[in-house]
Amino acid sequence: MTLPAHITTDLQWIRVAPCTAIPTGLGVGALIQGQQLAIFRCGDGSLRAISNYDPIGAAHVLARGLIGQIRGQRVVASPLYKQHYDLDTGRCLEEPQVFVPIFPVREEAGYIEIGVAA
Amino acid sequence: MQCSLKVVIVGNGMVGQKLVELLHASERRDLVITILAEEPRPAYDRVHLSAYFSGRDADDLALARVEDFAAHGSHLHLNTRVTAIDRDARCVFTASGESIAYDHLILATGSYPFVPPIPGKDTATCHVYRTIEDLEAIQASARDARTGVVVGGGLLGLEAAKALRDLGLETHVVEFAPRLMAVQIDEGAGQLLRSKIEALGVRVHTQAQTQSIVDGATARHRMLFADGQHLDTDLILFSAGIRPRDELARQAGLVCGERGGIVIDDHGRTSDPHIYAIGECALWGGRIYGLVAPGYRMAEAVAAHLLGHPGNGFQGADMSTKLKLLGVDVASIGDAHAQTEGARSCFFIDEMQGIYKKIVIDAAGRRLLGAVLLGDTESYGNLLQMMLNDLPLPERPGDLIATATSGNTALGVDALPDTAIICSCNHVSKADIITAVRGGVGDLATLKTCCKAASSCGGCATLATQVMHAELKKMGVAVRTDLCEHFSYSRQELFHLIRVEGLRSFDELLRRHGHGSDGCDLCKPVAASIFASTWNQHLLDTPMAGLQDSNDYFLANLQRDGSYSVVPRMPAGEVTPAGLLAIADIAQRYQLYTKITGGQRVDLFGARVDQLPAIWAELIAAGFESGHAYGKAVRTVKSCVGSTWCRYGVQDSLHMAVTLENRYRGIRSPHKLKMAVSGCTRECAEAQSKDIGVIATDKGWNLYVCGNGGMKPRHAELLVGDLDDARLLQLIDRFIMFYIRTADRLQRTSVWREQMEGGLDYLRAVVVDDALGLAAELEADMQHLVDSYRCEWKATLESPEKLARFRHFINSEQPDEHLAYTAERGQRRPLHHHERHEQHETINVDTHP
Numbered sequence: 019m020t021l022p023a024h025i026t027t028d029l030q031w032i033r034v035a036p037c038t039a040i041p042t043g044l045g046v047g048a049l050i051q052g053q054q055l056a057i058f059r060c061g062d063g064s065l066r067a068i069s070n071y072d073p074i075g076a077a078h079v080l081a082r083g084l085i086g087q088i089r090g091q092r093v094v095a096s097p098l099y100k101q102h103y104d105l106d107t108g109r110c111l112e113e114p115q116v117f118v119p120i121f122p123v124r125e126e127a128g129y130i131e132i133g134v135a136a
Numbered sequence: 137m138q139c140s141l142k143v144v145i146v147g148n149g150m151v152g153q154k155l156v157e158l159l160h161a162s163e164r165r166d167l168v169i170t171i172l173a174e175e176p177r178p179a180y181d182r183v184h185l186s187a188y189f190s191g192r193d194a195d196d197l198a199l200a201r202v203e204d205f206a207a208h209g210s211h212l213h214l215n216t217r218v219t220a221i222d223r224d225a226r227c228v229f230t231a232s233g234e235s236i237a238y239d240h241l242i243l244a245t246g247s248y249p250f251v252p253p254i255p256g257k258d259t260a261t262c263h264v265y266r267t268i269e270d271l272e273a274i275q276a277s278a279r280d281a282r283t284g285v286v287v288g289g290g291l292l293g294l295e296a297a298k299a300l301r302d303l304g305l306e307t308h309v310v311e312f313a314p315r316l317m318a319v320q321i322d323e324g325a326g327q328l329l330r331s332k333i334e335a336l337g338v339r340v341h342t343q344a345q346t347q348s349i350v351d352g353a354t355a356r357h358r359m360l361f362a363d364g365q366h367l368d369t370d371l372i373l374f375s376a377g378i379r380p381r382d383e384l385a386r387q388a389g390l391v392c393g394e395r396g397g398i399v400i401d402d403h404g405r406t407s408d409p410h411i412y413a414i415g416e417c418a419l420w421g422g423r424i425y426g427l428v429a430p431g432y433r434m435a436e437a438v439a440a441h442l443l444g445h446p447g448n449g450f451q452g453a454d455m456s457t458k459l460k461l462l463g464v465d466v467a468s469i470g471d472a473h474a475q476t477e478g479a480r481s482c483f484f485i486d487e488m489q490g491i492y493k494k495i496v497i498d499a500a501g502r503r504l505l506g507a508v509l510l511g512d513t514e515s516y517g518n519l520l521q522m523m524l525n526d527l528p529l530p531e532r533p534g535d536l537i538a539t540a541t542s543g544n545t546a547l548g549v550d551a552l553p554d555t556a557i558i559c560s561c562n563h564v565s566k567a568d569i570i571t572a573v574r575g576g577v578g579d580l581a582t583l584k585t586c587c588k589a590a591s592s593c594g595g596c597a598t599l600a601t602q603v604m605h606a607e608l609k610k611m612g613v614a615v616r617t618d619l620c621e622h623f624s625y626s627r628q629e630l631f632h633l634i635r636v637e638g639l640r641s642f643d644e645l646l647r648r649h650g651h652g653s654d655g656c657d658l659c660k661p662v663a664a665s666i667f668a669s670t671w672n673q674h675l676l677d678t679p680m681a682g683l684q685d686s687n688d689y690f691l692a693n694l695q696r697d698g699s700y701s702v703v704p705r706m707p708a709g710e711v712t713p714a715g716l717l718a719i720a721d722i723a724q725r726y727q728l729y730t731k732i733t734g735g736q737r738v739d740l741f742g743a744r745v746d747q748l749p750a751i752w753a754e755l756i757a758a759g760f761e762s763g764h765a766y767g768k769a770v771r772t773v774k775s776c777v778g779s780t781w782c783r784y785g786v787q788d789s790l791h792m793a794v795t796l797e798n799r800y801r802g803i804r805s806p807h808k809l810k811m812a813v814s815g816c817t818r819e820c821a822e823a824q825s826k827d828i829g830v831i832a833t834d835k836g837w838n839l840y841v842c843g844n845g846g847m848k849p850r851h852a853e854l855l856v857g858d859l860d861d862a863r864l865l866q867l868i869d870r871f872i873m874f875y876i877r878t879a880d881r882l883q884r885t886s887v888w889r890e891q892m893e894g895g896l897d898y899l900r901a902v903v904v905d906d907a908l909g910l911a912a913e914l915e916a917d918m919q920h921l922v923d924s925y926r927c928e929w930k931a932t933l934e935s936p937e938k939l940a941r942f943r944h945f946i947n948s949e950q951p952d953e954h955l956a957y958t959a960e961r962g963q964r965r966p967l968h969h970h971e972r973h974e975q976h977e978t979i980n981v982d983t984h985p
């Protein structure tokens with residue numbers, strides 16, 4: 019997979035769950051080194067990972083949002099107040115000054131893995 | 137010091153109020169405005185007076201509040217009738233003997249209903265139809281009446297007939313002329329109108345001249361007609377035309393018309409330069425205008441003159457009208473009777489669909505002079521504009537009305553000049569609408585508030601929308617009723633496609649009818665809801681799960697901190713002590729905050745996502761089931777205790793409410809659905825604020841529909857009265873399924889009903905009279921939903937695959953450490969954001985019971 023441009027350091031990949039744990043179109047929460055993440059499997063089968071914290075709703079709930087596409091961007095809608103976050107950039111569509119952190123994610127040997135700075 | 141100018145206005149009706157608003161808006165500080173008004177309340181919307189019977193109250197109709205006058209430094213005297221004018225002393229006298237001086241006096245006294253001098257007319261149950269008090273009196277005497285007669289088959293008479301019918305009376309219309317609405321429409325349309333109205337159960341008697349009213353044999357009164365016939369009735373309502381209230385002016389020696397009306401010039405001035413007259417009491421160019429729009433134009437002329445910048449003044453007004461009378465669309469434009477020299481007409485008559493159209497064209501065949509439309513008034517706006525703006529007719533003018541729906545041959549709004557008046561009630565031109573759209577307005581609701589277009593009679597709504605859409609298009613803004621970017625269909629259209637093509641998955645729906653590969657958070661839940669309303673599969677079955685809104689996905693309501701609430705069903709609010717004990721025990725062990733909801737049941741707050749299955753397993757073991765508080769679905773059926781205990785209950789409302797709740801529980805719909813059943817007319821269950829309200833009568837049940845108690849309260853309307861149990865269920869079956877099929881996404885029944893073409897009459901025709909021939913299908917569809925009901929939580933607990941989803945982390949058993957609580961009034965609640973950094977005795981909640 020391609021990594022977001024701002025990630026330059028070497029990555030350490032952490033195993034999260036078997037690939038089958040996230041069916042297409044759904045998301046799950048994951049705890050990675052004390053951080054809460056939301057991992058989604060998009061309509062085309064590809065994975066995305068962002069922080070689980072919704073900075074506008076102020077709760078760890080993004081993994082429970084509905085995912086989809088808006089004008090070609092892959093997004094998750096927060097289950098709290100329905101703002102959309104771009105899954106590739108973390109930018110909030112409704113309030114573009116708000117971002118959520120994004121994380122590298124991949125499938126390796128039947129497992130989903132998250133990349134963290136080594 | 138600037139000296140002030142005393143302006144006295146007599147009458148605070150619709151037109152008088154318009155003048156007040158114009159003067160208030162003028163920012164002129166030197167005007168001292170005094171309004172002397174006979175009625176007990178400030179101006180209200182007389183045009184929509186009948187809405188009072190369908191649940192609007194006086195406040196809904198109000199055009200002004202008492203505070204508004206004081207806020208502008210004006211003096212409003214209610215309950216104050218002016219009895220005389222002293223023109224020399226320039227003052228008026230009120231009934232209480234007070235005298236009030238004026239520099240300028242404006243008479244806005246309107247008109248009164250004419251009651252023909254028939255012997256016997258003065259009994260208590262003879263009514264007129266003009267004020268809120270009149271309506272209250274009609275309502276009161278309708279209570280113990282069975283039949284009602286309206287004398288007069290004009291526009292107002294037919295509106296009054298509808299009111300009587302809505303009050304549940306057997307209704308008759310007695311008209312002196314050979315046809316209904318003789319002023320506005322021609323013979324052919326009159327006949328069709330009559331047959332349509334009779335089909336609705338209103339009896340029409342034309343060429344009937346009432347000679348006297350005596351005591352009745354089978355009802356309170358008997359009307360004796362000139363031809364020897366008679367008619368027994370409990371209530372009589374006169375609607376035989378209006379007479380201008382010019383008595384003050386006559387007394388004061390102002391010039392008045394022979395047949396009534398205070399003579400005015402283009403600036404609204406009477407024969408005394410200090411006195412003006414406006415509205416229905418004024419006579420301009422030899423005629424009285426019995427409509428509100430011309431009155432508003434007069435008010436504008438007078439305001440301009442008073443404020444010292446008179447323009448052309450009042451130049452006459454068009455009397456075209458478009459109305460819905462007893463559910464029948466009727467429109468009349470210009471020279472409807474083809475009285476212009478050399479005029480010729482084209483007709484379109486469709487007896488199958490009950491449509492009649494006529495256009496009147498000048499001798500040269502170039503200009504439209506008038507039109508009559510009945511049954512289909514779609515082209516009203518276009519035809520009116522053609523006439524008003526002298527637009528050239530097409531080569532074959534008959535094409536304008538040649539089909540049942542002449543929408544296609546309609547002229548494009550582009551053909552209209554910018555000066556064309558689109559909304560005649562509020563004098564809004566095409567240019568005004570374009571300006572509003574360029575300023576960012578993009579929907580009719582906003583247009584109404586910002587430039588008032590379509591906010592009065594509503595007759596111009598279609599055209600105003602067309603102008604708005606045309607301009608939006610020019611600006612490159614897409615105008616769509618599409619659900620979202622993935623589907624160019626409305627919810628109703630999608631419902632149809634899914635049902636007819638038997639589609640059962642979102643992917644298939646998207647592939648066949650949508651765009652893109654993914655969908656979004658708008659179309660997915662809509663599809664999920666339609667699938668559920670159609671096939672009733674379990675929400676969390678694999679292809680469905682990813683379509684559900686978050687609440688549906690976890691079968692619980694998400695709270696602000698990310699925890700959930702749990703609401704077990706408690707049909708009709710009935711719960712045994714043992715049930716309460718079980719709930720109390722569960723709540724205590726899981727430390728759930730408990731509260732009685734507004735829907736007569738108990739809500740348990742603060743459950744973690746991973747605790748939900750265990751909590752539900754215990755609730756189900758104690759005999760409870762899902763309350764669907766999380767779904768756009770049937771929620772609660774509220775009930776009073778009814779004849780089970782209450783000394784006034786006339787039916788067993790509890791039993792009926794339990795029956796309804798168990799029948800319709802959990803059914804998915806475009807938005808949530810709430811019901812209530814009251815055991816008598818005292819209405820302790822507030823059924824008239826629900827989507828479906830049932831009120832017991834001594835003969836059975838009255839069924840009310842489309843009420844709302846939420847953001848925009850709306851009283852439910854009576855659909856049918858005195859139903860037996862079986863018929864009640866049958867009609868509710870049909871009503872719910874019809875709503876599910878046709879409403880928009882997240883549209884409550886109240887809004888659905890407000891936007892329904894044809895209104896309550898149409899709804900009644902479909903649901904009660906089965907006008908669309910759909911009833912059997914709707915009932916069968918409902919029966920399928922009832923038969924396939926399963927408690928969603930029970931089914932979830934039986935499926936390890938579904939249960940696997942109820943955890944906060946896929947890779948850890950830890951709960952969300954972000955959840956933090958404090959105690960308040962003996963229970964816990966989540967910390968507010970600002971409390972997180974303060975010292976709080978937080979409560980530890982991850983103790984597994």
Ligand code: SRM
Nearest residue numbers: 693701732733734735736737739765844845846847848884
């Ligand atoms: C719990 C409760 C308040 C309470 O503590 O009493 C409640 C709570 C919520 N209401 Fe309500 N409503 C509750 C009774 C009502 C009532 C009263 C009633 O049902 O008799 C009304 C007015 C009646 C009506 O609907 O016409 C009501 C009108 C609304 C509305 C406005 C709906 C509208 O169309 O105007 C919303 C917003 C919406 O649905 O879009 C709403 C939305 C909500 C939501 C879903 C808001 C949210 O997204 O969090 C709340 C979540 C409930 C939860 O977490 O469990 N709630 N809500 C009541 C639950 C009743 C139940 O037993 O299921």
Ligand SMILES: Cc1cc2nc3c(=O)[nH]c(=O)nc-3n(C[C@H](O)[C@H](O)[C@H](O)COP(=O)(O)OP(=O)(O)OC[C@H]3O[C@@H](n4cnc5c(N)ncnc54)[C@H](O)[C@@H]3O)c2cc1C
Nearest residue numbers: 147149150151152174182217218245246415416426427428
């Ligand atoms: C049921 C109904 C439906 C209608 N539908 C339509 C429609 O669809 N379209 C349309 O254009 N028009 C319609 N009209 C007509 C419309 O309501 C009138 O044209 C409009 O109200 C006229 O306004 P006005 O101010 O001249 O008179 P009004 O609204 O009658 O106001 C006159 C006021 O003056 C008061 N008054 C009179 N004499 C005195 C006095 N001596 N001292 C103090 N106060 C006094 C009266 O009490 C009254 O409040 C309808 C009317 C009714 C009754």
Ligand code: SF4
Nearest residue numbers: 776778782784815816
């Ligand atoms: S509505 Fe009033 S009278 Fe009727 S049952 Fe309820 S409490 Fe009794």
Ligand code: FES
Nearest residue numbers: 559561592593594
């Ligand atoms: S014409 Fe009556 S509201 Fe526009």
